[in-house]
Amino acid sequence: MTQSQRYRIRFLSRLGAVSLLSLGLVVAASVAPATASPGATPNGSAGGSYVAIGDSFTSGQGAAPWLAGPCFQSVSSSYPAITAGSSSYREALNFACFGANTTATIAQLASIDGRTKLKASLVTITVGGIDAGSNQVLQACAPDPASALCAFAVGTATANLPSVGPDLVSTYSAVAAAFPKARIVVLNYPRLFDPSFPSAIGPIANGATDALNSVIAGAVAATGNPRVSLTDVTDEFAGHGIGSTQSYISFDPINPFDPAGFHPNALGNTAGYSAALRTDGAVRGR
Numbered sequence: 565m566t567q568s569q570r571y572r573i574r575f576l577s578r579l580g581a582v583s584l585l586s587l588g589l590v591v592a593a594s595v596a597p598a599t600a601s602p603g604a605t606p607n608g609s610a611g612g613s614y615v616a617i618g619d620s621f622t623s624g625q626g627a628a629p630w631l632a633g634p635c636f637q638s639v640s641s642s643y644p645a646i647t648a649g650s651s652s653y654r655e656a657l658n659f660a661c662f663g664a665n666t667t668a669t670i671a672q673l674a675s676i677d678g679r680t681k682l683k684a685s686l687v688t689i690t691v692g693g694i695d696a697g698s699n700q701v702l703q704a705c706a707p708d709p710a711s712a713l714c715a716f717a718v719g720t721a722t723a724n725l726p727s728v729g730p731d732l733v734s735t736y737s738a739v740a741a742a743f744p745k746a747r748i749v750v751l752n753y754p755r756l757f758d759p760s761f762p763s764a765i766g767p768i769a770n771g772a773t774d775a776l777n778s779v780i781a782g783a784v785a786a787t788g789n790p791r792v793s794l795t796d797v798t799d800e801f802a803g804h805g806i807g808s809t810q811s812y813i814s815f816d817p818i819n820p821f822d823p824a825g826f827h828p829n830a831l832g833n834t835a836g837y838s839a840a841l842r843t844d845g846a847v848r849g850r
Contacts, residue, residue, distance in 0.1 A: 614653040614686045615743065616644035617672045621690040621753065621837075622660035626814035626827025635661035636823060641830035643751075643837035644688060650838070651847040653686070665694035666735040673742045684746040686846065687739060692783075693753060695728045696721075696776050709764035718768060725775055732783035736792050748792045749846045750784050751837060752777040754801035754812070756826055761807030770805075797840040801832065812836045 616622050623635050624642025631637045637658055638645065644656035657680065659672040669691045673681075704717035740748050755773050757766030777798070784794040804812040812832030814824040828836055841847050 613684060614644070614648055614656045614688075615676065615680065615684045615746070616642075616656050616658040616660055616688050617739070618660045618669050618689040618691040619664040619694060620660070620662040620827060621693075621751075622688065623658065623662060624660075624827075624833060625662055626824045627830040627833055628824050637661070638830075638833075641833055643828070643833040643841075646830075646834050647688075647838045647841055647847055651842075651849055653847065660690070663694060664691060666691055666731045668694075669735055670738055673738065676742070681743050682745065684743045686749065687743050687746045688749045688751060688841070688846070689736075689739060690751050690753070691735060692728060692732055692776060692780055695731055696725055696779075705765060705768050709768055714768070718772070722772075722775055725779055728776075729779050729783045729786070732780060733786045736783060736787050737789065740787070740789050740792055746791070747846065748789075749795050749841065749844070750780060750792065751795050751797055751840070752780045754797050754828065754832070754836060755805055756813050758803070758805035758807035758811070761805070766805075766807070793844075793846075795840050795844045795846060797836055800836045800840045800843075801828075804832070804836070 620626075620636055622642065622644060624630075624638025624645065625636035627638040627641035629639050631639055637660070640646075640649075642658060642660075644658045644660075648654065648656040657676070659675060661668065661672070664672070669689065704711070705714035708714060736748060736750060740746075753773050753776060755770040757770055759766070777796070781794055781796075784792055801812050804810055806813050806815045806826075810831070812828055812835065814822070814827050814829040814832075816822045816825065838847075842849070
């Protein structure tokens with residue numbers, strides 16, 4: 565496989581499961597098995613009326629502590645948990661997992677029983693970052709964002725980004741088919757860096773996020789399914805990226821190996837993701 569091909573295979577792979585470890589060492593993401601949050605069972609009072617699937621932005625990786633297991637599911641501060649706790653839904657079944665791409669998200673559907681699928685009235689999902697891939701871009705740009713190698717990596721990866729669209733369309737359509745009575749709400753990704761962050765990596769990462777979000781919006785529209793809609797979280801996160809006075813993104817420069825890094829923290833999941841769902845009318849308060 566040529567270097568160019570490798571760049572085209574991966575572009576924002578840590579945007580769905582990113583950490584400072586990937587910036588420093590550029591360790592490839594692994595796709596872990598999906599599991600539901602303990603205690604959230606389809607036999608509960610609210611049952612599977614709200615189901616969350618997808619990658620680590622839905623699992624709550626940036627808001628430790630986490631449940632036991634490989635998925636970095638926040639104990640109580642993922643956006644699905646926060647949304648359920650402050651809405652008409654009493655609980656959320658969260659199947660989202662660190663490292664999940666579109667293939668793994670489809671596999672999550674297989675782990676959900678048929679009764680839950682029929683009963684669900686709301687499904688939320690974040691996915692696409694892993695499919696797009698970022699390891700080569702980060703590897704090329706983190707040491708020197710002004711280098712020719714960085715420019716080449718960003719250029720070739722951006723050119724490849726539209727190929728992610730068809731996979732997203734297929735995934736969203738499969739989710740809608742699996743949950744025939746549910747509203748399927750696709751959430752996109754926040755810009756990770758505030759303009760004040762003192763590094764050129766900020767504009768590069770934010771530009772990549774914007775490009776991915778455009779593909780996500782196009783894929784939602786391409787499903788042609790009125791039950792599939794997009795909730796844009798970028799307004800809620802504006803002014804609250806890394807480097808701002810009140811960041812909604814987990815970032816600890818003293819601990820560069822913190823797996824929570826580059827994911828929404830509890831405040832981001834509350835005032836960012838959950839607030840966006842309320843603004844769009846996807847959920848209502850109790």
